[in-house]
Amino acid sequence: MDKTTSPRATWQGTVHADFAQIELFLGDDGDAPDSTYGITMASDAGPEGVTLTVPRQYGAVDAVITLHSEEPPLDEAWQSVAEFPLQAGSDAELLGFARAGDVQLELPVGAELRARYVVEDAEAACQYDEDGEGATNMRVLLQFWPAEARPGAVVRSIGSWSRYWTWGSDCPYVVRELAEVPEPERLRTLLDSVISARVGVAAQILAGEERPRKCVTLYAEELFTQAAKTHDAEGAGVYAEYIDDRAALNELIDERAAVASR
Incomplete structure (x- = not known):
């Protein structure tokens, strides 16, 4: 050695x-x-x-x-x-x-x-x-x-055991890695990155499974938290639509899952 x-x-x-x-x-x-x-x-x-x-x-x-x-x-x-x-x-x-x-x-x-x-x-x-x-x-x-x-x-x-335990735990790190991506495009880039990094997640989301959707949502929420520190106290500005209306966020997650599954 x-x-x-x-x-x-x-x-x-x-x-x-x-x-x-x-x-x-x-x-x-x-x-x-x-x-x-x-x-x-x-x-x-x-x-x-x-x-x-x-x-x-x-x-x-x-x-x-x-x-x-x-x-x-x-x-x-x-x-x-x-x-x-x-x-x-x-x-x-x-x-x-x-x-x-x-x-x-x-x-x-x-x-x-x-x-x-x-x-x-x-x-x-x-x-x-x-x-x-x-x-x-x-x-x-x-x-x-x-x-x-x-x-x-x-x-x-790598593997189901590891993904089970690490899913969502790297939220702060993943969001920080995309700090140079301009708002609000950073949200779409983040969702694309998280969904594509895990085999089968896009199909699971489109099939209506709740757990992968909730896990992807954790990353979006971390982005909203970090954006709040940059923009204003409520994190509004760029992401108010998704913070106030989770149905809109779910629609965006579905959209990005559909793109990833093509």
């Missing part, structure tokens, strides 16, 4: 999931204020915790955690990847349910880091709820490297 991508430190272990969750504890004075990106979310335990979602409801999860000097490359085979900024505290660790199989980490205390959480082969792993005959081993990766704080992101979401 090239020296520039070789990890400075590696920790490995097995933790035990409960209700499809394991926990990253950043230690005393640790903080991850922007960590909710579908397969990762802020922990109810406090700002020093991040809940990591896994495809297995219960049972063993193999984990490999690495600390790098710079951002490591993305593997094209990874199906589900999220990143978020954090500040490391002392005594960081990866925890399973009731501390089953906790892995002690030695992250640089007080350092600004970026974390990348990877679920390998999620589609195969989610076929089994518990360890047992025929169950596949599953593995997650956590990568850390020094980086100035910037918004987190859903980096990759």
Whole structure:
């Protein structure tokens, strides 16, 4: 492996999931204020915790955690990847349910880091709820490297399990990416991007399924929120028609779904 991508430190272990969750504890004075990106979310335990979602409801999860000097490359085979900024505290660790199989980490205390959480082969792993005959081993990766704080992101979401968890969680990121598109064309561009990025969604919307429509609406609502900060307190101006009349927004979603399905 090239020296520039070789990890400075590696920790490995097995933790035990409960209700499809394991926990990253950043230690005393640790903080991850922007960590909710579908397969990762802020922990109810406090700002020093991040809940990591896994495809297995219960049972063993193999984990490999690495600390790098710079951002490591993305593997094209990874199906589900999220990143978020954090500040490391002392005594960081990866925890399973009731501390089953906790892995002690030695992250640089007080350092600004970026974390990348990877679920390998999620589609195969989610076929089994518990360890047992025929169950596949599953593995997650956590990568850390020094980086100035910037918004987190859903980096990759491939397969039904990943799309289920990340759908809508990347709203702020996706909307910000279209900041250079002029209003009100940005709404149509946003809807086109969201609908076309997910196989089968256009057909589901046109067939009258409510869940994909509601998820697409989340992105529109995030745009309205961001536009409000730019234009006026009510976000009116350019999007008043759709804010005040959700039937009009639904008609626009149907229109863009029809375009995507051609």
